[in-house]
Every structure is written in structure tokens, then in C-alpha cells.
Amino acid sequence: MIRRVKLVNFLSHRETEISFGEGLTVFIGRNGAGKSSVVDAIVYALYGQHTRGQNANIVHDGGRAQEGRVELDFELNGKLYRVVRRFDGKGNLKEASIREDGKLLATSERGVDRRVSDTVSGLLGMNYERMRSSVVIQQGEVDAILRADPKELKELFDDLLGLSTFEQAYSRMKDVLDGFEERIRIKVRRSPDDLMLVEEELEKCRKLLTEGKAKADELEKELAKLKDEHREIGERISRLEGLLQLHNEVRSSIEALRGIVRRELANLEDKVGKIERAMKALALREEVERRITRIDELRVEIFRLEEKERSLQKQLKEIEEELKRLPSGAGAKSIEELRLEARTRAERLRDDAVELGKAVALGAETSELADRVGQDVEGVVDLVSEVHESALASRAAELAAKRDAIKTEIEETKRRKKEADREIYELGTINGQDVQRLRNEVLTAEQILRDVGGEPGVSALKARLEGLKERSSRLEKVKLPLELDVSELQALAEVLPADAKELLDRIRTGIMRLRDEKLGPEDVIQLEHLRLMRDELSREIGGKEKELEKLREDVQRAEKEIGELEKVRDVLRKAKEFRDLMRKVRDLVYHREGPVLRSLRGWVYERVSERAREYLDAFDSPISDVRIEEERTGKGSRVVFRCFYQAREVSWERLSGGEKVVLALALRLAIGDVLGAQRLGFFVLDEPTVHLDAEKRRRLRDVLMRLGRKMPQVIVITHDEEVFEGAEARVLRFEMERGATKVSEVKSSRG
Structure with missing residues (x-):
């Protein structure tokens, strides 16, 4: 609803400020008094456009003014907006701004006027052309609605219904759906349209998984059998290897025994040699x-x-x-x-x-x-x-x-x-030997003789040496452990040091066990054969295990792939359901030709038709009915007016001039009442009484008075002052005084 408009150096107005209230407001005055200039100022403030041709024509006093401006305050959805446009002496825009409750929303500068105009269009939900078609009906434009192209009429209704918003939503929904599909592709590297392919891949993977598990089970049974055979052969090999190891240990022990015997022989021979040398030393x-x-x-x-x-x-x-x-x-x-x-x-x-x-x-x-x-x-x-x-x-x-x-x-x-x-x-020397060394040898010889027990000890030592030589000779002839007579071990124990006893016991125990186990040369051949069998089984088991491992990896990979495919399938299934639902919603709800919007338009056409019939009845028009209908065409649809005269459908072109104006007024008022003006809170009619007879003018006054009571704000511009005498309205008179418009309020009664 318009609250205030101020015109400074605009057309015929040097400086005019008008405040508006609710109800019907009537501008009266002679032609050229500046009434329509107020409407031009309102439209110019909102959209930067007007009906006066070039911008240079809007400047007051033939362009001699240095600058001018238009201020407009209007209320919408409980908020107060102020639009200000300043222009220079040639009508060029200097600056423009729009504020919401004092807060700046947008500004425009010289040469860049779209920001403020676009902001206004967004707030009001209509552009300049739609405003002129539905809310501000300027002089000479009343019956233009009858001559309008049917397709343009449909676009007018679509815009008044705000269907452009639906169209934008329809377009944005496509972008949203495209973005949604792209996000799905990024997330799962598949499109919702690939759902069937994914399900086929999933079925194929499940089949491969079943086959892989069956092969793995069969291979596990084969492996178990091979491993049992491998274990049995391993146990036999372990037994034989244990015996062979014992055999080798006994051989090593016998070799160690030979070393001990050799060392003991060398020790005894050294002792006997020392004793003999000691005996020679004692002679000197x-x-x-x-x-x-x-x-x-x-x-x-x-x-x-x-x-x-x-x-x-x-x-x-x-x-x-x-x-x-x-x-x-x-x-x-x-x-x-x-x-x-x-x-x-x-x-x-x-x-x-x-x-x-x-x-x-x-x-x-x-x-x-x-x-x-x-x-x-x-x-x-x-x-x-x-x-x-x-x-x-x-x-x-x-x-x-x-x-x-x-x-x-x-x-x-x-x-x-x-x-x-x-x-x-x-x-110092005897026979070339140092006498002191000979003396030490004598002392050593005396000690040696004492250590061996004198002459008897020497004899026993020599006898022990001879016995050990004989047993060593027999021991050296032994090639295999089983060839050794264990009685020899007892004899050796008597002539060897005590620390050799443990080795002798180990050899005796090993030989007795080897004889009990009856280890023979054929066992060595059998062991080699068993080893070859075990190696062959190991290779076969290794191959089977690798094959099984690969199968298990394939199974795990298939299970993982199935899991991933199931996730992808679930995502694609939900995504496809959502996308298809959104496409359906988009086509059914947001598409201009969809059933929802067609139904909405049909309902609006019916409401406007009803209101138009009511206005026709108010004018006491012979037109009995008017219907607004939508017709399908090859490339879309269009809106047509069907006019009925005394129950017969006739073309509006056959109507008289006054009847055309009445019909056009009825349609304009109905459209404004149902769509544009009711939403914006105001409705403007410039010279609506043209071509109307006195009765129709009176009836129009009554209609406008009723409309003023229903609608927050109705503004009428007319030069027929007598039509609105005594009307329930605020009347403003426009007169030219010293080259400029003067506005005064006419005292009239209000019901």
C-alpha cells in the first residue's frame, strides 16, 4: 500500500507531496493538470520507467530545472520501504536507492539502474509491464486487455500468479537434481541410471562368490588329506632322522673318544718320555x-x-x-x-x-x-x-x-x-748343556719319580701306555658305531681319565638303542625316499595353499565388492527413488504445463471469471457471462476470453465501444481484485470513465466505492468531477497555478 509520494521538478510538479490512506482516493482536475503525473511518478520511482517517452521529458518547466527527484513510501508485508530517484536537468538518473525500515537494500548510480529496479521487482513479484497490466491501469489502456495476444495473456496470468517463481524453481530443481546426480557419481562413481547395471554386477559377483566358496571348500578338503599324508611321512622321517641323528651323534662321540684316547696316549707317551729323560738326568x-x-x-x-x-x-x-x-x-x-x-x-x-x-x-x-x-x-x-x-x-x-x-x-x-x-x-756346560738347566731337569726328574711312585710307578705307567695303545688300535679300526664292542668301552674306562666316563656312557647307551631299533643301511635309502615324497607333498601343498589363498582373496575381494556394490545399490536405489520422485514433483508441481499449475490457473481463471461477472452485473451490462479459459496449442497453451451476450457466445469485437470498456473494466477489476492489487494492497485507474455513458459512470463509481471498502487502497484519476460528487472517497483536486501543479483536498463526506 502506498503511503507517500513526493515529486520535485517532475513533469508539471515543481514540488508536490501527497500522503495516502486506506480506501478510495480520487484525483480530479482538467486534462493536463498533472493528475496522471502522480501515477507516472509512482511507476518511475519503482521501476525507473514511465509513459512519457524519453527521460528528458520528465523534467519540470521544459528542462530548465537543474535536477529533480521522486520519493515513494510504500508498505508491504508489515515493512515500510522508501524508494528515492534523483535525476539531472536532462532527465538522466543521478542516483537511486531503496531502504527497508531505514536499512539500505540497494543503490543505483548513473548509468547503472538495474539494482534498485530488480530489488523492487523481487519484492513486488512483478515487473513494470505486469504492474501496468494488472495494478496501474493508465489512461487509454483499459480495453488493451481485450486486444492482448492470448499467449501474452497467459504469461500475464502466470506472472500475476507468481508462476515465474515456479519456473525458476523448476529450472533450479533441474540444477539441484543435476548436482545431486553429480554428487552421487562422485560418491559412488555411478549414476542413478546405473542401478540395473549395478544389480547385474552384484548378481554376477554373488555367483562368482558362491563358486569361489565351493572351490575353496573342495580345495580345503584336498589340503587336509595332503597334510595328513605329509604329517605321517614327517613322523616317519622324524623317527629315522632321530635314529640317524643318534647314529651321527654316536659316530661323533666315538670320534671324540678317539681324540681323547689320542690325547691320553700322547700324554702318557710324553710322561714316559719325560721319565726316561729324568732317569738320564739323574745320572749327572x-x-x-x-x-x-x-x-x-x-x-x-x-x-x-x-x-x-x-x-x-x-x-x-x-x-x-x-x-x-x-x-x-x-x-x-x-x-x-x-x-x-x-x-x-x-x-x-x-x-x-x-x-x-x-x-x-x-x-x-x-x-x-x-x-x-x-x-x-x-x-x-x-x-x-x-x-x-x-x-x-x-x-x-x-x-x-x-x-x-x-x-x-x-x-x-x-x-x-x-x-x-x-x-x-x-x-757352566756339560756335554753342551747348561748346568743350571741340567740342575732343574734333575730336580724335575726327582719330582717326576716321586709323582709316579718311584720305580714301581714308572713300570705301571709304561704298562698302562702299552694297554692304551692296543685299545686305541682297535678303536681306530671301527668304521660304524654298531661295529664297536661295548666291552671295549668298559676296558677304555679303566685306562682313561674319569672325565671320559660321561662320553663312554653316552656312546654305550646310543649303540644299545641303535641295536634295539635295528637301524640298517636300507633305512638311509628309505629316509631319502621319504624326504623326496615329503618335498613333493610340500610343493603340492604349497601350490594348493597358494591356490586356496588366491581363492580366499578372490572370495574376500568378491565379498568386499559385493558389500561395496550393495552400498552403491542402496545409495543408487534411494537416489533413484528420490530423483524420480523429485522429477515427478518437478514435472507435476513446478512445470508451467504441469497438472498442479494448470489446476491452479484453472481455479484462478474461474475466480477471475466469477468476479468479472459480478462487476458486469454491477454495471448492469447486457453481457450475461464472461469466461476465462486456457486452450492447449501445439507448442503450449494460451488464454482466451469467451463472452456471452444474452446467453449466446459472441466475439468481444462485436460489442459497442461502451460495452467493450465495461467488459474491459470488469476484467481489469477482477484481475486486480483476485491477483495483483489484493496482493500489493493498492489499485490505480487512470480515466476509467472514458466511453461510458452517465449510468455506467454512476455504476462505476459505486463499484469503485465497494472496491475501496474491500481493498486497502484504490486510486482513481478522472476529469469527470461530477461523477464522484458525494462519493465515499477522499478527493484531491489538481490545478495549474503559475506553470506548476497545485494539489488541494476537496472536502467531501465519507460514509
Whole structure:
């Protein structure tokens, strides 16, 4: 329902604002007063289109205005919408916007007008042409519905019914179904149309699975039989292999016994050899002991001589160091000569001193005497020095003599030590053997003799050696374990060490078991034959097991494939059922020519026809009936009006001008009442009284008044002011004043 419209510099309106209420509103005024401009403004605000030709024609005052605008407020489904369009002085769009309860929904700018228009079309459910055909009936367009192409009429009804939405749903449903099928193909790599193929594959797989299981069962029975035979042969082989293993173990044990016997023989022979060598060594025992004793004495002597030599060397070193400090003593006087000369000089000094004393006492000249006494003193001093030097020279001579004696003694010591070393060397070997080694051999021989018990022990040892040699000879001749006499084992136990007892018992036990089992050479041949049989069975079992494994894999693969195919089948079955159902729904419900929409259109045609008949009756028209029907054609369908005049069907073209207008008005009002206007809440008629006589005009007024009471809002534009005098309506007068439209409300009564 329209709430407000404002026109600024639009056609004849400089600035006009009109508020609308419910019920019937009538615009009156002379032609050219600007009544229809309001309708143009409403349509222009909604769709950006009008009936005035080019956009330059919409600008007020011949285009001298700088800009203009149209504002429209309308209410739909409880929400208030405002559309604003601004245009420049040439009628070009500057900007457009639509808001819902103050919230911006869309805007359009210069050169791009579709966004706002498309938003309006989506809200109202009809475009500009459908609005003009069903809700806004402009001047001169009343009877255009009668001249319309039948196919266009059908499209008009489809659009008014909102069937374009169904058509879009029909198209989108195809996209949805195509997408659904694509998702199914992606999910299971099959199309719903492949359901039959999948079921055939499933049946084939089930057949292969049944055959595979039957073959597997048969093969399992064959395998069980082969495995039983293989187990029996294996048990026989195990028994023979056990005996052969025992045979080989006994042979190995006998070989080990031979090794023990050989080692024991070597040990006894070594012992006997050692004893014989010990006996020979004992024959040299006295000579060896004598030589060892003498060698020990000589070594003691050599040690003493070495100590003496070290002492003499030390004395010699000390003398030579002292001699280095003493003068050589060459030309020195002897001590006796020096003693005589000392006595002479002492006496002279005494005499000269006495003389000097006397002279001093007498007071005589003393200088000569003093000089002589001084010379005497110096002579005594020189003599003392000479005596010291003579004493040192005498010491040096003494040390030199001692040094020479020591050197002679050292040489003698070395000579004696050399003689002792030569004697030790001569005593150190007997017949080319080291005497110390011979002494050790003697000691060892004595110990050996003690260990074997002396002479009796030696005899027993030799007897044991001979006995072991004899038994070893018989043992070496044994080729197979069964050739060995177990009594020999007892005899060997008596001559072998105690640790050989366990081996002997093992050999004895093994031989007795082999004799009990009666293992013979033919058993070896039989064992080889059984092994070949077992190997052949193993290969056959292996082949059968591989074959069975492959069959089981095939069965598992078939079961898996069956499971997957069953899942695919279930998915495809449900998908096909769903798709087929949706296709059926699509064709039946959403297709324009489907039964649901045809039924809906038929119901609407009937309702519109009923309402048209009611309006015809209100006009007291001689047209007795009008029917809107849909006819099938080769390429679809079309809508036709069937008109009945006094119970006879006639073509509407045979009607008079007034009757055509009445018929057209009845149809327009019925369509608007049933479809367009009732849904949008308003209905507009521009100059509907043209070609109507006075009675028809009066009746039209009554019809519009009733329509105004039923419909939220009806707007009528007319220049027949007298028709609506006293009508239950709001009347607005349009007049031209100073080149612009002026709108004023006419006071009239309302019922």
C-alpha cells in the first residue's frame, strides 16, 4: 500500500507531496493538470520507467530545472520501504536507492539502474509491464486487455500468479537434481541410471562368490588329506632322522673318544718320555751339584773382588785429585838440607841481633846492623816458605808412590776376576748343556719319580701306555658305531681319565638303542625316499595353499565388492527413488504445463471469471457471462476470453465501444481484485470513465466505492468531477497555478 509520494521538478510538479490512506482516493482536475503525473511518478520511482517517452521529458518547466527527484513510501508485508530517484536537468538518473525500515537494500548510480529496479521487482513479484497490466491501469489502456495476444495473456496470468517463481524453481530443481546426480557419481562413481547395471554386477559377483566358496571348500578338503599324508611321512622321517641323528651323534662321540684316547696316549707317551729323560738326568746329579757348588763359590769370589776393585778405584780417584792440587816438587831441597840451613840462618840472626842490641845499648851506629838483621829475618822467612814447599813436594811423591801401588793391585784384582769368570764358563756346560738347566731337569726328574711312585710307578705307567695303545688300535679300526664292542668301552674306562666316563656312557647307551631299533643301511635309502615324497607333498601343498589363498582373496575381494556394490545399490536405489520422485514433483508441481499449475490457473481463471461477472452485473451490462479459459496449442497453451451476450457466445469485437470498456473494466477489476492489487494492497485507474455513458459512470463509481471498502487502497484519476460528487472517497483536486501543479483536498463526506 502506498503511503507517500513526493515529486520535485517532475513533469508539471515543481514540488508536490501527497500522503495516502486506506480506501478510495480520487484525483480530479482538467486534462493536463498533472493528475496522471502522480501515477507516472509512482511507476518511475519503482521501476525507473514511465509513459512519457524519453527521460528528458520528465523534467519540470521544459528542462530548465537543474535536477529533480521522486520519493515513494510504500508498505508491504508489515515493512515500510522508501524508494528515492534523483535525476539531472536532462532527465538522466543521478542516483537511486531503496531502504527497508531505514536499512539500505540497494543503490543505483548513473548509468547503472538495474539494482534498485530488480530489488523492487523481487519484492513486488512483478515487473513494470505486469504492474501496468494488472495494478496501474493508465489512461487509454483499459480495453488493451481485450486486444492482448492470448499467449501474452497467459504469461500475464502466470506472472500475476507468481508462476515465474515456479519456473525458476523448476529450472533450479533441474540444477539441484543435476548436482545431486553429480554428487552421487562422485560418491559412488555411478549414476542413478546405473542401478540395473549395478544389480547385474552384484548378481554376477554373488555367483562368482558362491563358486569361489565351493572351490575353496573342495580345495580345503584336498589340503587336509595332503597334510595328513605329509604329517605321517614327517613322523616317519622324524623317527629315522632321530635314529640317524643318534647314529651321527654316536659316530661323533666315538670320534671324540678317539681324540681323547689320542690325547691320553700322547700324554702318557710324553710322561714316559719325560721319565726316561729324568732317569738320564739323574745320572749327572753328582757332577751337576759339584759344578753348581763351585760356580756359587766363584761367584762369591767375583763379588768380593768387584767390591775390592770399587774400593781401590775410589782411593785412586781421591789420590789423583789430591795430586792435582800439589806442586810438582822438581828442584826442591830435602828436609835435612833445609834443617841445617835453618839452623845456620837462625844462629846468624841471633848473632846479628845481639850485635844490634849491643850497638843500640852503646849508642853506636845501628843502621848497617839493622839492615843485616832485616835481611836475616827475610832469609828466615824465605826458608820457612821453602820448607813448606819442600814438605808439599815430599807429600806429592808419597802419594804418587801410593797411586802406583793401588794401580798394580787393581790390575791383579781384574786378573783374578777374569780367571774366575773363565772357570765359571767352563763349569757352566756339560756335554753342551747348561748346568743350571741340567740342575732343574734333575730336580724335575726327582719330582717326576716321586709323582709316579718311584720305580714301581714308572713300570705301571709304561704298562698302562702299552694297554692304551692296543685299545686305541682297535678303536681306530671301527668304521660304524654298531661295529664297536661295548666291552671295549668298559676296558677304555679303566685306562682313561674319569672325565671320559660321561662320553663312554653316552656312546654305550646310543649303540644299545641303535641295536634295539635295528637301524640298517636300507633305512638311509628309505629316509631319502621319504624326504623326496615329503618335498613333493610340500610343493603340492604349497601350490594348493597358494591356490586356496588366491581363492580366499578372490572370495574376500568378491565379498568386499559385493558389500561395496550393495552400498552403491542402496545409495543408487534411494537416489533413484528420490530423483524420480523429485522429477515427478518437478514435472507435476513446478512445470508451467504441469497438472498442479494448470489446476491452479484453472481455479484462478474461474475466480477471475466469477468476479468479472459480478462487476458486469454491477454495471448492469447486457453481457450475461464472461469466461476465462486456457486452450492447449501445439507448442503450449494460451488464454482466451469467451463472452456471452444474452446467453449466446459472441466475439468481444462485436460489442459497442461502451460495452467493450465495461467488459474491459470488469476484467481489469477482477484481475486486480483476485491477483495483483489484493496482493500489493493498492489499485490505480487512470480515466476509467472514458466511453461510458452517465449510468455506467454512476455504476462505476459505486463499484469503485465497494472496491475501496474491500481493498486497502484504490486510486482513481478522472476529469469527470461530477461523477464522484458525494462519493465515499477522499478527493484531491489538481490545478495549474503559475506553470506548476497545485494539489488541494476537496472536502467531501465519507460514509
